[in-house]
Every structure is written in C-alpha cells, then in structure tokens.
Amino acid sequence: MVPVSYYFALSAILFALGALGVLIRRNAIIIFMSVELMLNAANLLFVAFARMYEALQGQIYVFFVIAVAAAEVAVGLAIIVAIFRTKKSIDIDEMSSLKG
Amino acid sequence: MDAFNLVPWIILFPVIGLVLNAAIGRRIGERGSALIAIAASAGSLVISVMQYLALSAHPEGAVVYLADWIGIGALNVPWAFRVDTLSVTMMLVVSGVGTLIHIYAAGYMHFDVRYKEDPGSYARFFVYLNLFIAAMMILVSGDSYLTLFVGWEGVGLCSYLLIGFWYQRNPDGNKGIMNSLAAKKAMLVNRIGDFGLLLAVFMIFWAFGSLNFDEVLPHAETVAPWVIMFITLAMLLGVTGKSAQLPLYVWLPDAMAGPTPVSALIHAATMVTAGVYLVARSAPLFAAVPAAQTTVAFVGALTAFFAATIAVGQYDIKKVLAYSTISQLGFMVAAVGMGAFVAGMFHLVTHAFFKALLFLGSGSVILALERAHHVQETLSNPKHKKKGHTHFDPQDMRVMGGLRKPIRLTFWVYTIGALGLAGIPPLAGFFSKDEILADAWIENPLVFLLLIAAAFLTAFYVGRQLLLVFFGSPRSQPADKAVESPAIITIPLIALAALVVIGGLINLPGWHPFTNWLAHTLGEELAEPTEFNFFVALLATVFALIAFYLAWIFYGRTPLAEKQVDPLKQRLGRVFTGMENKWWVDEFYAWLIVRPYKRFAGFLADTIDWKFLHDWVHDSAVVNTFRWFARFLANPVDLGVIDGIANGLAKSATGLARGLSFFQTGFVRNYALVTFLGVVIMLGYLVFSS
Numbered sequence: 001m002v003p004v005s006y007y008f009a010l011s012a013i014l015f016a017l018g019a020l021g022v023l024i025r026r027n028a029i030i031i032f033m034s035v036e037l038m039l040n041a042a043n044l045l046f047v048a049f050a051r052m053y054e055a056l057q058g059q060i061y062v063f064f065v066i067a068v069a070a071a072e073v074a075v076g077l078a079i080i081v082a083i084f085r086t087k088k089s090i091d092i093d094e095m096s097s098l099k100g
Numbered sequence: 101m102d103a104f105n106l107v108p109w110i111i112l113f114p115v116i117g118l119v120l121n122a123a124i125g126r127r128i129g130e131r132g133s134a135l136i137a138i139a140a141s142a143g144s145l146v147i148s149v150m151q152y153l154a155l156s157a158h159p160e161g162a163v164v165y166l167a168d169w170i171g172i173g174a175l176n177v178p179w180a181f182r183v184d185t186l187s188v189t190m191m192l193v194v195s196g197v198g199t200l201i202h203i204y205a206a207g208y209m210h211f212d213v214r215y216k217e218d219p220g221s222y223a224r225f226f227v228y229l230n231l232f233i234a235a236m237m238i239l240v241s242g243d244s245y246l247t248l249f250v251g252w253e254g255v256g257l258c259s260y261l262l263i264g265f266w267y268q269r270n271p272d273g274n275k276g277i278m279n280s281l282a283a284k285k286a287m288l289v290n291r292i293g294d295f296g297l298l299l300a301v302f303m304i305f306w307a308f309g310s311l312n313f314d315e316v317l318p319h320a321e322t323v324a325p326w327v328i329m330f331i332t333l334a335m336l337l338g339v340t341g342k343s344a345q346l347p348l349y350v351w352l353p354d355a356m357a358g359p360t361p362v363s364a365l366i367h368a369a370t371m372v373t374a375g376v377y378l379v380a381r382s383a384p385l386f387a388a389v390p391a392a393q394t395t396v397a398f399v400g401a402l403t404a405f406f407a408a409t410i411a412v413g414q415y416d417i418k419k420v421l422a423y424s425t426i427s428q429l430g431f432m433v434a435a436v437g438m439g440a441f442v443a444g445m446f447h448l449v450t451h452a453f454f455k456a457l458l459f460l461g462s463g464s465v466i467l468a469l470e471r472a473h474h475v476q477e478t479l480s481n482p483k484h485k486k487k488g489h490t491h492f493d494p495q496d497m498r499v500m501g502g503l504r505k506p507i508r509l510t511f512w513v514y515t516i517g518a519l520g521l522a523g524i525p526p527l528a529g530f531f532s533k534d535e536i537l538a539d540a541w542i543e544n545p546l547v548f549l550l551l552i553a554a555a556f557l558t559a560f561y562v563g564r565q566l567l568l569v570f571f572g573s574p575r576s577q578p579a580d581k582a583v584e585s586p587a588i589i590t591i592p593l594i595a596l597a598a599l600v601v602i603g604g605l606i607n608l609p610g611w612h613p614f615t616n617w618l619a620h621t622l623g624e625e626l627a628e629p630t631e632f633n634f635f636v637a638l639l640a641t642v643f644a645l646i647a648f649y650l651a652w653i654f655y656g657r658t659p660l661a662e663k664q665v666d667p668l669k670q671r672l673g674r675v676f677t678g679m680e681n682k683w684w685v686d687e688f689y690a691w692l693i694v695r696p697y698k699r700f701a702g703f704l705a706d707t708i709d710w711k712f713l714h715d716w717v718h719d720s721a722v723v724n725t726f727r728w729f730a731r732f733l734a735n736p737v738d739l740g741v742i743d744g745i746a747n748g749l750a751k752s753a754t755g756l757a758r759g760l761s762f763f764q765t766g767f768v769r770n771y772a773l774v775t776f777l778g779v780v781i782m783l784g785y786l787v788f789s790s
Contacts, residue, residue, distance in 0.1 A: 023773050096766025 007048035014041035028080045028090040032073070039069050103154035104162040106147055107181040110191060110237045113143035118230035125223025134206035137226035141202045141233055145195035151188045159185065159620040163243055163314070170246070177311055180243035186621040189445060190240035190377055193452045197369045198233050200592040204460050205229065205361035207588030211467055212359070225265065225359065232258035236370055240377060244311040245301045248378070252297060252342065255371045260287045262362040263355045271357045272493055282354035289351040293341015297378075300334035303327065313381065320388040332385055332392035335378060336399065343375030344426045345403045345433055350686055352426055356418040360463030363418060368425045368459050369452035376429070376448050379436040383626050387439060394544070396437030401540075401550035404430030406683075408557035412564065412668070413679025416495045417462045420565050424521065425455055427554055431536050434547055440539035442607070442615045442627050447536055449614075450528035450603045454520035457596035461514035462495075464585045464593065465569060468507050469494040473578040492578065497568040499576035501659065506582040509590050511570050513597040518566050520600040522559040522644050528603030530641070535607065537640055538633040552643060559644035563651025564668075572659025 014037055021034025043062045050058025084090050117140025125133040155161060161184030170177040209225050218224075235258055239251025264283030270276035301311065307327045308316045320328060339345060344352035355367045366372070379386060379396065386393050404427045411423035428451050435444035473492050493499065504511045520527035523534065533555060540548035574580040584590070607614035609632030619627035654667050669676045678684070763774075 019776055023769055023776065026769070092768045095768065 004048055004052050007044060011041045011045040011048070014038075014044065026091050026093050028083070028092050031092065032076055032080070036069060036073070039065055103150045104164055104183050107151060107164050107183050107241065108166050109147045110144045110151075110195065110241065111234050113140045113147070114230040114234040114237070116140060117143075118227045118234065121223050121227045121230065125227065126220050130206075130210055130222045133223040133226050134202075134210075137230050138199065138202045138206060140230050141195060141199040144191075144233060144237065145199045148188065148191040148195045151183055152192060155183065155185060155188055159617075161185065161188075161621070174309055175305065175311075177244050177246045179247060180312075181241045182243040182313060183241070184621040185617045185619075186377075186380060186445070187240050189449065189618070190373075191237065193373075193449055194233065194236045194240065194370050197452050197456050197596075198236075198365060200595055201361050201365040201369075201456060201460065202226075202229060204364075204463070204589055204592040205359070207586055208361050208463055208467060209359065211471065211586065211589070221265070225262075228258055228261045228265070229361075229365070232262070232366060232371070236374075239374055243313060245304055245313075245316070246311050248381075249294075249297060249301055252338075252374060252378075253294065255366070255374065256287070256290050256294065256342070259290075259355065259366050259371055260284075262366060263358040265358055265362065279357040282351075282357040286351040286355050289348050290341045293338045293348055296334045296337025296341070298338075300331045300338065303331045303334065307331070317382070317384045320384045325389055328385055329389045329392055332382070332389055333395065335382060335385075336392070336396055339375030339378060339396075339433060340399065341375075342378075343372050343429045343433060345375070345399050345430060346406060349403060349407065349426045350689060353419055353422045353682070356416070356422050360418065360459060360466060363422070364456045364459030364463070367422070368455040372425065372429055373432065373448045373452065376432040376436055376444055379433070380441045380445050380622070383436075383441050383622050386436070387626060393437050393439060397434045397544060397547050398437070400430045400432070400434030400437050401547040401554075402430070403427065404434060404554035405550045405557070406430075408554040408561065409679055410682050411561040412557055413666075413676055413681075414561075415497050415666075415680075416493075417465065417497050417500070417565065417569065418459070418495055420497075420561055421455070421458050421462060424458075424558065424561065425451075427558060428455065428521070430554065431533065431551060434551060435536040435539060438539055438543040438547065439626070440536060440543070440630065441622055442618050443532065443535040443539050443630060445618060446607045446614055447532035449606065450520070450532040450600070453596055453599040453603050454517045454527070454529050457513060457517035457593060457600055458521060460589075460593055460596065461510055461517055464510040464589055465500070465503060465507065465514070465582075466494045467585050467589070468503070468510070468582040469500065469576075469578045472581040472583060476577060476581060492576075494578070497565065498660070498663075500569045500574075500579050501572040502570070502574040503579060503582055504570040506580075507584045509584055510593065513590075513593040514570070515566060516597045516600050518562045520603075522562045522648070523555060523640055524644055525637075525641060526601075526604060528600050530637075531604035531607060531609070534633075534637045534640060535609075535630050538630050538636045541633060541636050552640065555640055556643045556647050559647035560651050563648040564655050567651060567655035568660060571656060575660065575662040 018034045018036075018038030018041060021037065022031050025031055025034065043065055046058040046062045046065070050056065050062075080090055083095065087094060117136050120136050121133050125136070128136075161182070164181040164183060165178055166181065167179045169179045205225065209222055232255060235251050235254025237251070238254060239248055242248040242251060260283045263286050264280045267280045267283070268275060268277075270278035271282070304316055305311055307323045308319060310316060337348075340348040352367055352372065356363055358367070386396065407423045407426035407430060411420050411427060414420045414423060428447070432444045432447050432451070435441075435447060473494060516527065520529040523530045525531075537548065537551055537555070540551050574582075609630075612629040615627055615629040654671075658667075660667070666676065666680075669680075672679075681687075765771075
C-alpha cells in the first residue's frame, strides 16, 4: 500500500507546477491548464485524505470541484475566445488596457 | 365751580380753529378761514371773561386738572390749568387783544397787496395765529413750570413761523432770504434764553422736588439762598431772551420782518411779555433774593434806556416801535425786578393796548401807502402789473409826511396810542408808567434816573414819529395819494384806542382795583398798593412835554423835506450815527460771537471733519488699515493657509495615488504572484504561529 505521504508529495509537486505555470507562462490557455493542474492537485489531496480517514465528504468535495472547474473552464474559454477575437492574441501581458 | 371747569376751552377753541383752517382753509376762501380763526379767538375770549366773572365771586381761584402728563418716579406733572387773578389777567389780554388783532389781520392780510403769489398764505397765516393763541394760553394757564415751558417754546415756534411768514422775501419786499434769516435769528437767540429757563426748571425740581407752582412758590424760604439765586438768575436769562432784554434783545427788531399784525400781537402785546409774567408768577422766589431782584431791575432799566436811544435814530416806522417795545419791556422788567409786581403787570396790560394800537396803526399807514403805490404803478405801467413793483419801501418814515389829512382816522387813533406810550395823562400809559417810576423813586434812585431818561426819550421819539409820519407835506407820491383803510381795519383800531383811553382805570391811584385783584394771587405783602407820587407824576409829565417840544423844534417847526438828512444828525453828529446804526450791537455780536463761531465751525468742518476725519482718518487710516488687513487675509491667510490645506490635501491624495499606482502594473501574472505570495504568507503564519 502506497503511504499517504507519497500522495502529499505528488499533490504538492502538481500544485507547485500549476502555480509556476500560472506565474510564468503568458499564454492564456496554458495558464488555464495550469489552474486545472492546481485544482486537480487539490482533488488528489482530498481523495487521499478521504481514503486515509475513510470519510466520504472528501470525495464529495472532489465532485463539486470537478463540476465547478468544468463551469469555470466553460466561462474562461469563452472569455479567452472573446479576447482573442478583439486582440488577435491571447498573450495576457498585452491585456493591460485597464491600467491607468 | 362750573365756569372754572370750562378753562381748557381757552386752548381747545384755537386748536379747533387751527385744525379746521389747516384742513379746509384753502378751499373755503379768505372769508371762511378768517371767520373760523376769529371765532376761535373770540371763543377763547368768552371763556376768559367767564373765568374773570367766576373769579370775581371766588377770588381764590382754582386748579383744573385735565390729564396726567408725566409721571416718572418723583416727577409728577399733570396737565392742569391754574385759574387765578394773575393768569386770568394774562388770558384776558391775550384773547382780548388777540381777537381784535385777528379781526384786523383778516382785513390787513387781504388788502396787503405786496405778496400775493401764494394762494394758501391767507389760511396759513390764520393757522399760525391760532396756534399762537393756543400756545400762549398754555403758557399763562399752566400749573407748573414745565407746562409753562411748553407754552414758552410753543410761542417761540409761532414767532419763528410768523417772522418768516414771507420766507421767500427780504424785508424790503425783494426776493431773498432775509426774512427767513430774521426768523432764524429770533429762534437762535431765544434758544440761549430758553436754555436759561430750562436750567431754572431743572434746578427747581432739584431743589423743591416738584415743578407745580403750589409746591414750589410757598417754600422759597426753605431752600438755600444760593439755589434760589441760581434759579432766579437762570430765569432772568430766559426773560432776557423771550422779553428782548439786554443782552439778548437783538432778535426783536429783526422780527419786524413778519406781517404787521404779527408784530402787534406777538412782538409787542403778548409773547414778549411772557418774561414779565414769568417773573411775576415766580414773585416769591425773586422776593427771597434781593441781589437777583436788583440785577433784574438794572437789566430792565438799562434796556429801557438803551433801546430808547436807538429808537430815536430809526427811520423804519416799525423799527421805531420795535425798539420802543424793547424799551417798554425794560420798564416792566425793571418794575418786577424792584418787587413792584403789580406795577409791572399793570404796565404789561396797558402796553398791550397802546403798543398793539401803534403797531396796527403803523400797519394801516403802511397799507395806505402800499395801496396808493400799487394803484399808481398799475395806472402808469399796466403791463408790468404781473412783474411786481418798482422799489418803494412803505415803512420808511422819510417817504411819508402829511398823512394827517388823507388817513384822518388812523392819524387820530395813532396819536392816542402815541400819547399813551409817551405817558401823557390821563391815558393808560401815564398811570402804569407813573406807578413804575414812583416805585423806582422809592426803591432805587439809579433805576429811577435810567427810567425817567428812557421816558423822556420815549416821548421824544414818539413825537418825532408823529411829526415825520403825519405832519408836514408828503415826501413821496404814494404819501400824497394815500387812502384810508377799510372798516375791518379801523374798527379794531378804534376799539384799542378806547382801551388806551380808559385802560388807566384798572389801577387808578387811590382806588387800586388791579392791585387788590392781583393781591389774591401774589399775597398782600408782594402786592402793596403804590401811593401816587404827585412829584414824580409831574416830573414825568413835564419831561414828556419838554420832549414833545424838542421834537417839534426839530421836526415840526420846519418839516423834513424830501431826501433831507435828519436834522437831529447835524445837532448830535456821531451820537446820532450811533443811534441810527443801533450802536453797532449787531455788528459787535457778529464780531464777538457769530464770526468766531463761524470760523470755529469752519475749522471744525474743514480741518477736523474734512481734513482730519475724512481725509486722514477715513481715507487714510481706516482705508489703509482695512486694505492691509484685507491683503493679510487674502495673501497669507486665504492663499497660504486655506488654499494650502485644500491644495495640500489634493496633492497628497495625488501623490498617494501615484505611489499606489506602482502596484497596479496591469500584468495579470504580477497580481497572481502577489496573491500567491499572500496566500503563502498567510498559510505560513497560520502553520508556524500555532
């Protein structure tokens, strides 16, 4: 049986990768995928703890997170498409027109 | 007593008359407004006679309370009427002579053709005349010094209004403001006198705690003599103003600028005698301080003599009478000053008769000349009728002469008045003047000398006037063509002449009805009958006859020719020039008071007010201080502090915003990094702090 700490480590690695991706990539799609990565790192942690404590709440939260993430992806992609249509680019560093 | 209760009507009648005339006088025409005024005055006379009859039965008199007037603490002055023998004497003189003069004025003001430009002047004249009667009645009937003072000021006001009645004229008839100036002079000179009376009134209240005659006069003995001295001397100042005594007499000759009936009523018969009445009313006060009495006597005697000398040198028929009035008032003041209160009041009454007669007679003469002049002008120059007259002074005795024949009636009544004034027996003036002289003979030889000299001069100037006006031959065309005045003017003259003839009866020597009459008010010891002094009477009469003879030598034997210099001038030289120029008293006053006063006023106006207050204080000091202060407020305070705060706030807000905008990079990843670091810090804190 794989110890829980391995899941921790994997989850942490995944989260760190996602966070790094969000912070250093400029492509909006990649950032989006990185956000998904962070969510799933959290999901993994939820599931691991649910198994460890044999409590179902963790798994239920995971379902919620997946549902919310799906909705978020739908809204986020729509926004990115809209931005692309006006700016012909999805480089988020160019999306700074609200700055005074 | 019912009759006593009617006494307020002596004031109410004239007041009703004047209100009616003021309201509708212009609409109802000359006849209507004259009738109203005469009826008002006659109503007063009827009431006065009723008071007299009631008083004959009850000689102790009465005080009739009408209304509360002033009540402040200890000062309690009701409006009450004092009916006693003294006040009723004055009421009878004022309303009696006043009514005759009202009748006369109704004619005089109609026939006086000089100033017809103002259609309202006729009614206005009678409004003033009735106002005067009302004010004079307040003066004589008041029960306290304060009501007396109200009347005193009221008659002063009427005097002012009536002297300046033709206010857009000069006394010579030309357009100008000299009449108004004469009125102003009367007002101002009287102010000085009234100030004295006011001081006396204040002092009386301070010393006696009351102003009512009943609470003041019987207690004269209880007050310190110096207080009484002060009161009486302050009163004397008031008397010299109102009764035209030295040194304040100068307004009375100028007051002749008023219409002649006014000169007769106010400036001869009634108002100017108010001072004599005041002294007689305050007899117990004066009797308490002999030194004040002596002062009063000398002021009167000196005035009598001084004014008589001036009267000798005058050419204006009314000016002679004006100075004569001052002189005769001097007789009365001297009499009351010597304690001969009855003699003074007696002379007041007879003087009211003969001086009113003389003034009204002179008015008749003036009218006769003026109308003749008017007719002559209109005939010779009908086109210029509207434009007025060529210059002709109908009051100048040098253009008269020979008027004995054309205006015979006026001549006769004038002669009666003149003889009465000169003190020829058995006319009224003889008895009254003789009583004063007899008193002076006993009391004070120096006063007697002054008075007998004044009496001598009186007879002389009276003779001079009679001879210049009525004898000889006419010295101008109007004098030649003069026509007698109508009946409305001559009837009052005849009535007054009758009074002059029989007036002496009221205090005939040996019988003394007037003395006994006044004794009810003054008390027995202040109203002692004067014994008839045969020597004095003879002396005065002889002097008067000598004076008449002298006047005849100068002016009768060889009548004055046209444009001839007064024959007295050759004989007396400089002295006559002095008389002619009124001893330069007016010029002396102008030099002593008026010019320094004007210069002082000019200094105050130009230097103090304009240069100092206006130019320096206002334009420099105040304005510059204000400007400096405004600049201080504007620059350091407003711009520096107020705006500094506002701008500083704005600036710091901008600076803060600019500083904060450093964090707003616009890069989403920056925000994400910050959020991330924030979460890390928060988690780190939560993990490591527990």
